[in-house]
Amino acid sequence: MARTMRLTAILSLAGTLLLPALYRVTSGGIWLSLAITCGTVAYHIIMRLLVGLAFNTGMQNRANYTSRWYQVSRREMAVYEKLKVKRWKRGMPTYDPSLFDPRTHTWEEIVQATCQAELVHETIAVLSFLPIAAGVRFGAYPVFIITSVLAAACDMAFVIMQRYNRPRLIKLMELQKRKAPTGE
Template sequence: MTRNKKIFLYIAYFILILITLGLFIITRLDFNPVLFTVFISTFTTIFHFTIRFSFAYIICNLIKKLIRYDAWWFREKPFEKMLYRILFVKKWKETLPTWNEGDFKVSLNESEIVLNNMCFAEAYHEVCMVLSFIPIIFSIWWGQVWVFFWTSLGGAVFDSLFVLIQRFNRPRVLKYYNRTKN
């Protein structure tokens, strides 16, 4: 992702925080069920941005030593090739953004580094998938469990797309690595 796109994303995040705070104040002063639902949706969206910008990255850095391309979790499973064909991963994988494109280019890095970067990216998005469901806890105080559930599910599905891309690409990079290593 280009620097300008990253800056735009951070600005959008900040604006969303301001909108959410405004909606919170408005719904506290004069309750409106529609605005309250919009508030919950924007609050959950901010939470999803926040876990992606901070929590997931921190967690992955704590477990970084466990994140290696040859670890069991990151090895290709027997059912995966068929799953990728069913989901047409090869056709849509290039349409999603990459935060740091240079981390995944074999022309810029050693293959082993790229493989481990791919595993780190996969683990990062898997952590995000799990953390995506934390906002459901807020339904204890604010109700609207279905709004929290659907926004959380949407966040988890979004991250699963990036997990699929990493798992789809890694065997190909590993094959290249094994050919060039010898």
């Protein structure tokens, strides 16, 4: 997934830089539409990569999972049950699956990684609305609004998945701690 995102960022950025030149030379409206599309895609992908990098640099998958922000209430969990998160979460892509691998990380490290992933996706969801400002320059507000809403919704699905998984992971972590030798 990481490789795909980087490649998409490079290609969409290249399109953003090259297609306006074709528009200027040919005055063909299709080139401008494609340039705006590539620019929007480039923004969304590059912004995601930069937000993830910023959080990883600052947090390094360390978070206080007992913080109120990360707590999942029974009501919230009931909503997730109604959304049938258990059915669709396995089909969701993971940027770096190794962060959630219990063979290489403790359950506590995995729980902390879910906290960081949640923050990353919440931040991305908010930043997904910035392209709406491009409507000032290019018009076509509905296109920018629709793409922003869809992008934010996709990221909120990842937030929901992290919050749905965290209570189960905390139970596994607590079980692991109880089974661990006390060192006496």
